[in-house]
Amino acid sequence: MTVFFSPSLDAMNNQTIYLASRPRGLPTADNFRFETSAVPALTEGQVLLKARYVSVDPYMRGRMNEGKSYVPPFELNQPISGGVVAEVVESQASKLPVGTLVVGNLPWQQYSVSDGNGLQQIPQGQAPASYYLGLLGMPGLTAYFGLLDICQPQPGETVVVSGAAGAVGMVVGQIAKIKGARxxxxxxxxxxxxxxxxxxxxxxxxxKTANLAEALAAAAPNGVDCYFDNVGGAITDAVYDLLNTHARIALCGQISSYNDTEAPVGPRPEGKLLKTSAKLQGFIISNYYQRWPEGVAQLTAWYQQGKLRTEETITEGFDQIPAAFLGLFTGENTGKALVQVA
Incomplete structure (x- = not known):
């Protein structure tokens, strides 16, 4: 088989970011370690990928801890991984020629080797490649399935979204408007x-500046029919006081407590759920893996029709990945947080 390659690769080094230690509380730069190695060589059926965009996401904080969860934790002294848009720069796989853009779960490294499993080719001309880590990727799909499958908003109902300026939340709100909700x-x-x-x-x-109970009551005078919860904590406590009968709650994230060192204690929600006959359902996007093509197709259609917009906070440089990740917990991003790899 013909091997396609870039002549400059032999002279390139490859940086990788490892989990150096498990954080207690808010992560710091000391929890990450950079190592440099040679660009890996290929064998039959493999491709060499160069990272173009690296996604940083709140769920990764949970993977830095030990313990059982819906996805295995990152291993100490092993590369951290997540969503990456990459370009095929060398290929021994005919289905993935040089120049192909793909998206997949890949290590935090400048170059990585893949046999193609788990990679999705990015269609040309439909949207910017970075959108397949945001609006047309995991965050957009999370919004799509969580809102439409669990909350099922109806025209005229009131939908509340916490973390609404994040990559998931802003898509949730726009889809709810498409469906005719307040x-x-x-x-x-x-x-x-x-x-x-x-x-x-x-x-x-x-x-941060409003009296939550008063502001939410004023914003939702007819109560809350659907709540898409990305945050938890005090915001969720205030929303629960406004639930209507048969309200639906999609539990997507709890970023307010991800860095807590002790289990938070707050109002108990069970009584409010019981009195309102409300539905509370937690979910993760992998629950819907078989339906991802459906979600991507609909999100793409709405985007091309001008019904969906998105915002990206893009940090430049591979070495800035840890800083961009840490910025998630201080609210530095609007919309999808990404690192563009030079």
């Missing part, structure tokens, strides 16, 4: 609140 979002700055209004949210609340 949409209320919470975010952590006046700038993010203004952006949510641009996206068509009916109301948006800065949870």
């Amino acid at each position: 949409v209320v979002g919470t975010a952590g700055s006046d700038e993010k609140v203004a952006y949510l209004k641009e996206l068509g949210f009916d109301e948006a609340i800065n949870y």
Whole structure:
């Protein structure tokens, strides 16, 4: 088989980011370690991938801990991995020629070798490649299935979205508007609140400056029919006081507690769920893996019709991946947080 390659690869080094230690509380730069090695060689059926965009996502914080979860934890002294858009720069696989752009779960390294399993080719001309880590990727699919399968918003109902200026939340709100709902979002700055209004949210609340109970009650005078929970904590406690009968809650994330060193203690939700006959369902996007093509097709159609917009916070440089990840927990990103690898 003919081997296609870039002549410059032999002279290139390959950087990899490892999990150096498990954080206690908020992660720091010391939890990561960079190592340099040679660019790996290929065997029959393999491709060499060069990272173009690396995704940083809140769920990765849980994988830095030991213990059983819905996905195995990152191993100490092994490469961290996540969503990556990469380009095939050398190929011994005829189905993935040089120049092909793919998206998949890959190590945090500049170059990686793959046999093609788990990689999805990015279609040409439908959307920017980076969108397949955001609007048309895992965050967008999380919004699509969590809202439509669990919350099932109806025209005229009120949908509240916490973490609404994040990669998932902003898509949730826009889909809810497509379905004819009244949409209320919470975010952590006046700038993010203004952006949510641009996206068509009916109301948006800065949870850092508002009295949550009063602001939510004013924004949802007819109560809450659907709640898409990305955050947990005090925001969720306040929303539960406004639940209507037969409300539906999609439990997607709890970023407010990801760095807690002790289990948080707060209001018990069971009584409120019981009194309102509300449905609370946790979910992870891999539950819907078989239906991903359906979700991508619909999200792409809405995007091309101008019904969905997105925002990206892009950090430049492979060496900035840990900093971009840490920024998730201080609210530095609006929309999808990505690192563009030079």
